Amino acid sequence: xxxxxxxxxxxxxxxxxxxxxxxxxxxxxxxxxxxxxxxxxxxxxxxxxxxxxxxxxxxxxxxxxxxxxxxxxxxxxxxxxxxxxxxxxxxxxxxxxxxxxxxxxxxxxxxxxxxxxxxxxxxxxxxxxxxxxxxxxxxxxxxxxxxxxxxxxxxxxxxxxxxxxxxxxxxxxxxxxxxxxxxxxxxxxxxxxxxxxxxxxxxxxxxxxxxxxxxxxxxxxxxxxxxxxxxxxxxxxxxxxxxxxxxxxxxxxxxxxxxxxxxxxxxxxxxxxxxxxxxxxxxxxxxxxxxxxxxxxxxxxxxxxxxxxxxxxxxxxxxxxxxxxxxxxxxxxxxxxxxxxxxxxx
Amino acid sequence: xxxxxxxxxxxxxxxxxxxxxxxxxxxxxxxxxxxxxxxxxxxxxxxxxxxxxxxxxxxxxxxxxxxxxxxxxxxxxxxxxxxxxxxxxxxxxxxxxxxxxxxxxxxxxxxxxxxxxxxxxxxxxxxxxxxxxxxxxxxxxxxxxxxxxxxxxxxxxxxxxxxxxxxxxxxxxxxxxxxxxxxxxxxxxxxxxxxxxxxxxxxxxxxxxxxxxxxxxxxxxxxxxxxxxxxxxxxxxxxxxxxxxxxxxxxxxxxxxxxxxxxxxxxxxxxxxxxxxxxxxxxxxxxxxxxxxxxxxxxxxxxxxxxxxxxxxxxxxxxxxxxxxxxxxxxxxxxxxxxxxxxxxx
Numbered sequence: 149x150x151x152x153x154x155x156x157x158x159x160x161x162x163x164x165x166x167x168x169x170x171x172x173x174x175x176x177x178x179x180x181x182x183x184x185x186x187x188x189x190x191x192x193x194x195x196x197x198x199x200x201x202x203x204x205x206x207x208x209x210x211x212x213x214x215x216x217x218x219x220x221x222x223x224x225x226x227x228x229x230x231x232x233x234x235x236x237x238x239x240x241x242x243x244x245x246x247x248x249x250x251x252x253x254x255x256x257x258x259x260x261x262x263x264x265x266x267x268x269x270x271x272x273x274x275x276x277x278x279x280x281x282x283x284x285x286x287x288x289x290x291x292x293x294x295x296x297x298x299x300x301x302x303x304x305x306x307x308x309x310x311x312x313x314x315x316x317x318x319x320x321x322x323x324x325x326x327x328x329x330x331x332x333x334x335x336x337x338x339x340x341x342x343x344x345x346x347x348x349x350x351x352x353x354x355x356x357x358x359x360x361x362x363x364x365x366x367x368x369x370x371x372x373x374x375x376x377x378x379x380x381x382x383x384x385x386x387x388x389x390x391x392x393x394x395x396x397x398x399x400x401x402x403x404x405x406x407x408x409x410x411x412x413x414x415x416x417x418x419x420x421x422x423x424x425x426x427x428x429x430x431x432x433x434x435x436x437x438x439x440x441x442x443x444x445x446x447x448x449x450x451x452x453x454x455x456x457x458x459x460x461x462x463x464x465x466x467x468x469x470x471x472x473x474x475x476x477x478x479x480x481x482x483x484x485x486x487x488x489x490x491x492x493x494x
Numbered sequence: 495x496x497x498x499x500x501x502x503x504x505x506x507x508x509x510x511x512x513x514x515x516x517x518x519x520x521x522x523x524x525x526x527x528x529x530x531x532x533x534x535x536x537x538x539x540x541x542x543x544x545x546x547x548x549x550x551x552x553x554x555x556x557x558x559x560x561x562x563x564x565x566x567x568x569x570x571x572x573x574x575x576x577x578x579x580x581x582x583x584x585x586x587x588x589x590x591x592x593x594x595x596x597x598x599x600x601x602x603x604x605x606x607x608x609x610x611x612x613x614x615x616x617x618x619x620x621x622x623x624x625x626x627x628x629x630x631x632x633x634x635x636x637x638x639x640x641x642x643x644x645x646x647x648x649x650x651x652x653x654x655x656x657x658x659x660x661x662x663x664x665x666x667x668x669x670x671x672x673x674x675x676x677x678x679x680x681x682x683x684x685x686x687x688x689x690x691x692x693x694x695x696x697x698x699x700x701x702x703x704x705x706x707x708x709x710x711x712x713x714x715x716x717x718x719x720x721x722x723x724x725x726x727x728x729x730x731x732x733x734x735x736x737x738x739x740x741x742x743x744x745x746x747x748x749x750x751x752x753x754x755x756x757x758x759x760x761x762x763x764x765x766x767x768x769x770x771x772x773x774x775x776x777x778x779x780x781x782x783x784x785x786x787x788x789x790x791x792x793x794x795x796x797x798x799x800x801x802x803x804x805x806x807x808x809x810x811x812x813x814x815x816x817x818x819x820x821x822x823x824x825x826x827x828x829x830x831x832x833x834x835x836x837x838x839x840x
Contacts, residue, residue: 204668258634262627281608282671284630285664288604288637292660295641299653307645307653314638318631322550325628 176481178222178488185225185237186245190214193246196293207278207286211253216269220252221245223350223378223485227371228357229478230470240301241357247310248353250294255317257287262321263408306356313349320344324410329430335416339380346386347379370469374482377466382489384459387412388452391443393494406439413455418446456490463490522827524568524834531571531583532591536560539592542639553624553632557599562615566598567591569696569724569831573717574703575824576816586647587703593656594699596640601663603633608667609754652702659695666690670756675776681762685726692732693725716815720828723812728835730805733758734798737789739840752785759801764792802836809836 190212197208228241259265260273261283267273275283291314298310323341328334343351354375358368390405391414405412409432411419419425422445428438446452463486470482536558543554574587605611606619607629613619621629637660644656669687674680689697700721704714736751737760751758755778757765765771768791774784792798809832816828 202668203672204665258630262630280626282668284604284608285667289661289664289668291634291637292657292664295657296654296661299650299657302650304645304648304650304653307650308642311638311641311645315635315642318635318638319550321631322548322628322635326549 175484176477178226178481178485181477181481182222182225185229185242186218186221189218189221189246189249190216193250196246196250196297197290203278203282204286204289207274207282208290210271210274210277211256211269212249216249218249219382220248220350220353223375223482224248224353224357226478226482226485227354227374228361230473230476230482231358231367231371232361233474235361238360240303240306240360243297243301244306244310244353244356244360247294247297248349250290250297251310251313251317251349254287254290254294255314255321257283257290259321261287265404301360303360305359309352309356309359313352316344316348320346320348331416331419331426334411334429338411338413338416342380342383343376346383347376350379350382351375367473370472373469374466377462377469378486378489381459381462381466381486384413384455384462385489385492388414388455388459389492389494391446391452403439403443406433406442409433413458414446414449414451415442416451417454418442418449418451421449421451459490463487521830522823524572524827524831527823527827528568528571531575531588532564532567535564535567535592535595536562538588539596542592542596542643543636549624549628550632550635553620553628554636556617556620556623557602557615558595562595562599564595565728566594566696566699569721569828570594570699570703572824572828572831573700573720574707576819576822576828577704577713577717578707579820581707584706586649586652586706589643589647590652590656590699590702590706593640593643594695596636596643597656597659597663597695600633600636600640601660601667603629603636605667607633611750647706649706651705655698655702655705659698662690662694666692666694677765677772680757680775684757684759684762688726688729689722692729693722696725696728697721713819716818719815720812723808723815724832724835727805727808727812727832730759730801730808731835731838734760734801734805735838735840737792737798749785749789752779752788755779759804760792760795760797761788762797763800764788764795764797767795767797805836809833 193212194209197205197212224245225237225241228237228244232238232241256268257274260268261275261280264275265273266276273283274286278286295311298307301307320341320343323337323344326337328337351372352375354371355368358371362368387405390402390412393402406415411425411429411432415425415429419429425442425445428435428442431438433439433442466486467483470479473479539558540555543551543558570591571583571587574583574590578584578587602614603620606614607621607626610621611619612622619629620632624632641657644653647653666687666689669683669690672683674683697718698721700717701714704717708714733751736748736758739748752761757771757775757778761771761775765775771788771791774781774788777784779785779788812832813829816825819825
């Protein structure tokens with residue numbers, strides 16, 4: 149029997165790990181509900197990236213193959229409909245769904261160059277197939293096409309809100325390259341990085357669709373906070389999966405983060421139990437055997453559970469926020485979605 | 495005695511190479527005239543790139559050291575004043591001057607990663623000092639800060655016009671990675687690449703400042719065409735300098751383009767005289783001795799003169815365009831500037 153409380157229990161000695169979110173909302177499947185708005189999304193993105201038959205076109209089409217989860221666009225269209233009381237999805241809101249996926253993909257392309265990754269979603273990465281130079285350019289190109297599409301929406305506030313995202317993405321990636329000596333600072337640094345690298349895009353896209361249809365700043369803030377909390381939870385779970393899912397599920401090798409020198413949630417929690425990790429974290433797991441040893445410590449610690457629990461906390465806050473909106477199927481789907489974020493295994 | 499004609503003489507057997515532009519305009523020094531508007535430009539850029547004392551800050555500050563020529567901002571503020579009949583420089587126009595320099599610098603940072611360059615303006619490149627990953631991120635960061643500044647101007651058309659630039663920059667860089675079999679196509683490809691990689695930024699920045707103060711689409715087109723023509727001329731001269739200036743003047747080694755496999759104006763013209771170059775161009779000067787041999791052919795050909803002449807043609811067209819604006823000191827300075835573009839030796 150789990151006894152959820154809404155108070156923040158991190159770091160916590162005995163959290164409840166049941167992974168269930170308690171809410172009165174009717175369970176709505178977010179994917180089904182969002183589907184009608186997401187038809188042809190990838191085709192529309194390819195139209196934005198219009199280039200005549202060329203290598204650039206092949207590269208750009210490579211990730212927009214329609215096989216992605218379209219997780220960001222899904223949240224965006226659901227949030228749009230949850231905020232629209234008197235209208236259908238606006239064309240500008242649909243554009244934001246596209247743009248969010250474009251910005252996300254552009255940042256993946258550059259991240260893979262920066263990390264020298266060779267696999268992504270089970271596919272060989274662009275840098276591996278076409279080389280680094282073309283991967284850098286393709287990322288730049290997708291981002292610039294996103295800016296062009298953004299400008300076309302014709303709303304200055306929306307342009308400002310989404311321009312902030314690319315800045316956050318870079319700041320986040322930069323933060324990831326540095327480490328903090330002090331343990332407390334390190335956790336703050338990690339969560340701040342997580343907001344910038346993952347949650348900012350979701351939070352600001354949610355805010356942008358709400359701005360397009362609603363003049364109430366409180367609604368914008370609810371949309372932003374829902375996106376922020378779900379985004380952070382999403383990344384925390386991602387960081388857990390790097391320790392728990394097998395390579396074939398993830399479409400990339402596991403323990404990638406450790407191999408990249410990154411100390412994510414599970415390691416940071418494990419370090420509270422096993423101070424031996426401190427030195428390894430500081431040298432970014434660069435000594436021989438560090439990765440295997442750190443992996444072992446994490447398995448023996450409660451780091452994975454504690455990170456999951458922290459993700460759950462962020463989802464509860466997301467639910468609290470979104471519940472402030474008027475009732476709608478889409479609002480309920482956004483609530484169900486938090487559950488999916490927590491329980492996904494790839 | 496030179497007999498300039500305005501007809502396009504390219505490719506031409508016996509062009510006039512005097513490099514002088516004939517115009518009735520009073521000679522105004524563009525740098526002096528633009529100076530008051532450019533005071534503190536680099537400090538203001540650094541404020542846009544605000545980051546707390548961090549490595550990212552050092553990297554961003556590295557190129558905005560105030561030692562650049564600020565060629566693009568200068569054209570932008572002069573064009574702004576040439577278009578403003580009843581007002582001073584608007585804050586948004588000053589922002590565009592800054593943004594043009596920021597976009598330019600961001601693209602240099604990525605170009606240097608892509609080309610693996612180790613020198614730029616006599617300084618060690620960012621990729622050489624901080625490594626490729628951080629250079630990629632710094633380029634992304636400067637570009638995103640430019641987008642944030644652009645959004646703040648609050649004019650949708652201006653946002654659209656300048657978003658197009660980053661797209662052109664990437665397309666141009668991509669074109670540069672490919673080559674064309676056919677000679678005529680190759681020249682067209684080269685000039686198209688030159689527009690996208692160099693002139694689009696200048697042309698669209700000029701258009702943007704004119705949009706901010708003027709509702710007449712003819713004026714926007716004049717501003718754009720002046721920028722387009724000066725921009726192409728600027729790059730043609732740059733391509734010539736790679737063959738004629740010594741390394742210490744340029745702040746980077748000469749014959750860089752050949753070493754990068756690029757066939758620019760002088761080589762393309764030389765190929766009309768020496769078809770032996772055809773094979774080397776196609777294999778991007780990759781065989782041993784190609785660079786030295788191609789260099790020699792260019793020196794023996796009229797390729798350099800013909801490229802200079804072509805640049806002159808573009809400057810004449812720039813003058814014809816800008817002369818359609820009402821008379822002003824700034825208009826005359828923009829005319830003088832074409833002369834400086836042609837005669838610069840670094």
